[in-house]
Amino acid sequence: MSDPRPGGLLLELRGIRKRFGDLQVLDDVSLSIAPGEVVCVIGPSGSGKSTLLRCVNFLTPVDEGEVWFEGRRIEPPRHSSWNPFAGRPQVRELTRLRARIGMVFQHFNVFPHLTACENVMLGLTRVSGLGKAEARERARAQLERIGLLDKADEHPARLSGGQKQRLAIARALALGPTLMLFDEATSALDPELVGGVLAEMRKLAQDGMTMLVVTHEMQFAMEVADRVVFMDHGAIVEQGTPEHFRDPGNERTRAFLSAIL
Amino acid sequence: MNLDFGVVFSSFDVMLRAFRISIVVALAGFAIALVAGAGLALCRRSRLRPVRLLAFAYVNFFRGAALYVLIIWLWLGLAVATGIRIGTLSAGILTLALLNSAYLAEVFRAGIDAVDGGQKEAALAMGLAPGQAFRAVVAPQALRISLPATGNHLVDAIKDSAILSVIGIPELMRETARLAQFEQRPFEFYVVAAGMYLAAVYAASALFRFLERRLDLDRPAGRWSRGRPVRSTEPGGGRVQPVGTALGRG
Amino acid sequence: MFSYRLRWDLVADNVGGLVSGLVILLQITALGFALAMILGLVVAVARTARSPLLRGPALAYTELMRGIPLFLFLFLVYYGAAQVSPVVLSPFVAAVLALGLTGSGYATEIYRGALQAVDPGQREAAFAMGLTPGQAFRDVVLPQALRIAVPPGMNLLVALLKGSTFVSVIGVADVFYLSRIVSQRFFAPFEMYTVSGLMIIAVTLCLAGFAVLVEKRFARGDRTSS
Ligand SMILES: Nc1ncnc2c1ncn2[C@@H]1O[C@H](COP(=O)(O)OP(=O)(O)OP(=O)(O)O)[C@@H](O)[C@H]1O
Ligand SMILES: [Mg+2]
Numbered sequence: 001m002s003d004p005r006p007g008g009l010l011l012e013l014r015g016i017r018k019r020f021g022d023l024q025v026l027d028d029v030s031l032s033i034a035p036g037e038v039v040c041v042i043g044p045s046g047s048g049k050s051t052l053l054r055c056v057n058f059l060t061p062v063d064e065g066e067v068w069f070e071g072r073r074i075e076p077p078r079h080s081s082w083n084p085f086a087g088r089p090q091v092r093e094l095t096r097l098r099a100r101i102g103m104v105f106q107h108f109n110v111f112p113h114l115t116a117c118e119n120v121m122l123g124l125t126r127v128s129g130l131g132k133a134e135a136r137e138r139a140r141a142q143l144e145r146i147g148l149l150d151k152a153d154e155h156p157a158r159l160s161g162g163q164k165q166r167l168a169i170a171r172a173l174a175l176g177p178t179l180m181l182f183d184e185a186t187s188a189l190d191p192e193l194v195g196g197v198l199a200e201m202r203k204l205a206q207d208g209m210t211m212l213v214v215t216h217e218m219q220f221a222m223e224v225a226d227r228v229v230f231m232d233h234g235a236i237v238e239q240g241t242p243e244h245f246r247d248p249g250n251e252r253t254r255a256f257l258s259a260i261l
Numbered sequence: 262m263n264l265d266f267g268v269v270f271s272s273f274d275v276m277l278r279a280f281r282i283s284i285v286v287a288l289a290g291f292a293i294a295l296v297a298g299a300g301l302a303l304c305r306r307s308r309l310r311p312v313r314l315l316a317f318a319y320v321n322f323f324r325g326a327a328l329y330v331l332i333i334w335l336w337l338g339l340a341v342a343t344g345i346r347i348g349t350l351s352a353g354i355l356t357l358a359l360l361n362s363a364y365l366a367e368v369f370r371a372g373i374d375a376v377d378g379g380q381k382e383a384a385l386a387m388g389l390a391p392g393q394a395f396r397a398v399v400a401p402q403a404l405r406i407s408l409p410a411t412g413n414h415l416v417d418a419i420k421d422s423a424i425l426s427v428i429g430i431p432e433l434m435r436e437t438a439r440l441a442q443f444e445q446r447p448f449e450f451y452v453v454a455a456g457m458y459l460a461a462v463y464a465a466s467a468l469f470r471f472l473e474r475r476l477d478l479d480r481p482a483g484r485w486s487r488g489r490p491v492r493s494t495e496p497g498g499g500r501v502q503p504v505g506t507a508l509g510r511g
Numbered sequence: 512m513f514s515y516r517l518r519w520d521l522v523a524d525n526v527g528g529l530v531s532g533l534v535i536l537l538q539i540t541a542l543g544f545a546l547a548m549i550l551g552l553v554v555a556v557a558r559t560a561r562s563p564l565l566r567g568p569a570l571a572y573t574e575l576m577r578g579i580p581l582f583l584f585l586f587l588v589y590y591g592a593a594q595v596s597p598v599v600l601s602p603f604v605a606a607v608l609a610l611g612l613t614g615s616g617y618a619t620e621i622y623r624g625a626l627q628a629v630d631p632g633q634r635e636a637a638f639a640m641g642l643t644p645g646q647a648f649r650d651v652v653l654p655q656a657l658r659i660a661v662p663p664g665m666n667l668l669v670a671l672l673k674g675s676t677f678v679s680v681i682g683v684a685d686v687f688y689l690s691r692i693v694s695q696r697f698f699a700p701f702e703m704y705t706v707s708g709l710m711i712i713a714v715t716l717c718l719a720g721f722a723v724l725v726e727k728r729f730a731r732g733d734r735t736s737s
Contacts, residue, residue, distance in 0.1 A: 099641025447590035
């Protein structure tokens with residue numbers, strides 16, 4: 001459990017397997033990410049990209065395999081269907097780790113009952129333990145960074161899709177994560193709003209954030225990624241630099257790319 | 262605290278007879294309400310404005326009335342003042358029917374509304390007369406959609422029948438109260454009576470679950486095998502008890 | 512109506528009693544409702560728990576509370592409790608308890624529906640940012656569920672008001688209790704019962720109207736969807 005981590009990786013997935021009923025959604029997936037790396041995951045619908053991302057912070061518990069983050073193994077909670085208190089220690093540890101992993105969802109999942117500012121403040125007061133005043137100050141600074149300061153006191157219902165997604169990014173960044181997960185952050189957006197969110201992600205990559213990005217935006221992947229990972233049927237078929245993907249070796253990769261480009 | 266259920270069981274036959282009266286009253290009132298409710302639902306869709314208005318007024322008055330208030334006023338107030346004589350049993354059945362017909366009218370109306378307009382159009386396009394289209398195509402589907410809510414109201418009618426004890430019908434609640442006082446064993450008697458009501462309520466919901474399964478429009482071997490998906494008439498859907506109606510008729 | 516001489520003067524003589532009787536009914540309704548909503552939340556949390564050890568008893572509780580007639584439950588609480596325990600409840604307290612316990616069975620279902628209606632993505636987002644399960648419930652899921660629960664909660668309030676009308680059967684001195692006494696003394700049942708009934712209908716209509724208003728306000732959904 002405490003074996004030393006190899007070569008300063010930030011995240012390492014080893015032999016992840018996951019099935020939903022009869023469907024093997026992830027089949028022996030291994031992937032490692034070094035600090036500062038931007039990894040984009042592409043692949044056809046249903047290939048298991050979202051599930052892979054959700055396994056990193058155990059929103060979906062893995063069946064088999066290990067997840068290592070910042071040199072520590074993330075222990076899956078051992079819930080019991082009888083003992084309501086089982087799994088508490090792991091949940092506590094997991095909660096601590098999750099605070100260091102930001103996640104951005106396809107459908108934003110901003111909190112509709114809180115204002116933009118309160119959305120960002122929630123993590124600062126509850127997770128980072130800041131006082132109200134300091135949390136508000138930091139939240140406003142985050143909102144200013146992404147150009148939403150004028151919307152600070154609006155509820156999400158009054159924001160556009162693009163603004164909601166940028167708010168979600170600000171909410172995650174406010175906690176100072178070392179890794180950011182993006183699950184098709186732009187697919188629910190109208191075309192004219194995609195650019196703003198991608199710009200935000202690009203800026204983040206340039207600032208040196210470690211990012212694991214599931215995306216259908218090939219343009220963005222080619223431009224920003226250090227490494228591109230192609231998944232199909234729950235397995236990593238091929239990975240390499242964006243240049244490599246201009247002329248991929250694998251037949252399935254080729255077919256996928258020619259279909260979406 | 263020493264409980265003695267033996268006393269209850271020596272009067273068990275009395276309670277069972279009273280229970281039978283409860284069930285008969287509830288079922289009779291509900292049966293009348295089913296017919297009247299269906300009629301009212303049709304009246305609310307009538308082409309004649311006065312008919313619509315009358316039905317609307319009836320439904321909303323009785324949906325707003327509490328059963329206890331209604332029964333007290335009708336049979337201790339109005340009937341005495343006007344000199345109307347009517348047996349307590351008929352009075353109880355009538356009151357249950359008045360209230361439940363209003364509830365069921367709403368259920369059926371919502372069920373008819375929930376049947377896709379396209380269904381009716383398809384039937385008319387086939388050459389069925391409007392009346393035929395309603396009877397052969399719309400009504401069966403609406404009935405199926407209305408089943409869960411109807412079942413909930415039957416459950417409520419059974420529970421509500423306990424209130425009828427206040428006008429002196431010798432049903433389960435009244436007999437239990439009498440025995441409990443006589444034997445000085447209220448806890449035991451009320452617990453056993455509660456068990457009887459629970460059994461009746463359980464049987465009623467089981468019956469409706471069975472009917473729902475039998476008439477499932479989506480089931481390939483169902484009675485109406487090529488129907489459309491069933492939508493519930495109550496917000497929150499299917500089997501969830503609509504709270505507004507449940508203990509609400511007091 | 513011919514042989515019956517109307518005695519509205521009896522009503523006029525008892526205006527004060529009628530009003531205080533109505534206030535008692537409203538107090539019982541309000542307290543019973545508060546009890547139902549608090550108990551219901553606790554049971555709903557158990558009802559949606561992972562462990563069957565919590566879910567099972569919670570389910571049994573709601574089925575029991577919703578299957579027993581309130582009218583009978585009132586007698587069970589008032590007379591039954593006095594028999595099996597040393598505590599002697601006043602009719603008022605017994606009425607509040609009966610209303611609150613029965614209501615809590617329905618409140619549980621309201622909360623359960625509301626909790627399930629909150630987008631699961633909300634809880635996931637809360638987890639993903641490092642909130643504990645307790646914090647995620649308190650700060651993210653519950654506030655949204657409460658909004659969803661408002662309209663059916665209002666229906667429950669109206670239902671409990673109707674249910675409170677018969678608490679005089681265990682001796683609560685409400686409007687109907689007074690009506691019974693007066694009508695027995697003077698053999699004039701029509702007037703008092705009519706006025707009492709109208710008072711209740713008026714309050715019910717006000718509440719129901721208020722419920723519709725609240726429902727409209729919340730159905731606009733201006734803060735309920737992301
Ligand atoms: N909670 C679940 N229960 C059952 N099956 C699931 C669940 N979540 C995902 N799946 C299935 O797992 C497979 C992979 O899903 P996943 O969401 O990871 O795909 P994806 O690569 O993200 O696809 P997309 O590009 O459409 O988002 C799909 O077939 C999906 O139906
Ligand atoms: Mg996906």
